[in-house]
Amino acid sequence: MVSMNKLDAQARSGILHMLCEGQSIRSITRIMGTSKNTVAKLLSDAGAICAQYQDETLRNLTSKRVQVDEIWSFTYAKQKNVATAKAAPEGAGDTWTWTAIDADTKLVMSWLVGGRDSEYAMGFMDDLSRRLANRVQLTSDGHRAYLEAVQGAFGGDIDYAMLIKLYGASPDSAKGRYSPAECTGANKERIEGNPNIKHVSTSFAERQNLTMRMHMRRFTRLTNGFSKKVEAHANAVALHFMDYNFVRIHATLRMTPAMAAGVTGKLWEIGDIVALIEAKEAEKPMVRGTYKKRS
Structure with missing residues (x-):
């Protein structure tokens, strides 16, 4: 087994690449000959740095149309089993990931990773509003928590509509318990401003949900690859979006989303993420008791 402090840049790139392609931690340990703790530590470091980098970089965005959605997963145990689970950590149970995507x-x-209540909705919308440089058209699903959150974050400075889908029993529901309900229609409801009804859609946000399930093992249903701690879940999400935004070329755009949005002028590689990690490691912590003069 190879320990964390002996991993070179190439090995780190290989591990991160496999994580971004949906490989489980245990399968990576078998392929790379590293310990589980080594892979988990690298994911933790990469996730924290990717979250910080994108938090600082994704600002003053000139988007025109934004779609938001939430995707379900769980941490440690499903919500109904948390009460009887042994040594369930804080944050165990349902884990929702809120996402905002530029439709163009x-x-x-x-x-935002957390619950699905109004508190998280407000935190999510506050963060989104601070990243935008201009008025946008926003579309969400019919989750009622959005109403107060959007009003609190944007006031009247937004064109906002809800796409409320109507569901009925699927003809295939008798075939198995996991057959989803069938969407029988959708209502487009104007909430604030003057949204263009033609662009009231959550299709791109929902497609992003599928991308997340395909490229993060802990989002795959009916497996044992779920997150054991909510911090690990959040780190995996941050790494995924770093890869999605900066590294992976979008098939339709023929460039990365970050390039299309003008956030970066270059095509990133996984090695660039490793370089961020190494730069962070090179920072020497101050010795306790010393004083750093402000410049």
Whole structure:
């Protein structure tokens, strides 16, 4: 087994690349000959740095149309089993990831991992509003928590509509318990401003949900690859969006979302993420008791 402090840049790039392609931690340990703790530590470091980098970089965005949605997963145990679970950590149970995507550049500009109540909705919308440089058209699903959150974050300075989908029993529901309900229609409801009804859609946000399930093992249903701690879940999400926004070329745009949005002028590689990690490691912490003069 190879320990964390002996991983070179190439090995780190290989591990991060496999994580971004949906490989589980255990499968990576078998392929790379590293310990589980080594892979988990690298994911933790990469996730924290990717979250910080995107938090600082994804600002003053000139988006025109934004779609938001939430995707479900769980941490440690499903919500119904948390009460009887052994040594369940804080944050165990349902884990929702809120996402905001630019409908034109496909940039995921904001996300939040946590619950699905009004408190998280307000935190999510406050963060989104601070990243935008101009008035946008916003579309969400019919989740009622958005109403107060959007009003609190944007006031009247937004063109906002809800796409409320109507569901009925699927003809295939008798085939298995996991058959989803069938969407029988959708209502487009204007909430604030003057949204263009033609562009009231959550299709790109929902497609991003599928991308997340395909490229993060802990989002895959009916497996044992779920997150054991909510911090690990958040780190995986941050790494995924760094890869999605900066590294992966969008098939339609023929460039990365970050390039399409004008956030960066170059095509990133996984090695650039490793370089961010190494730069952070090179920073020497101050010795306790010393005083750093302000410049």
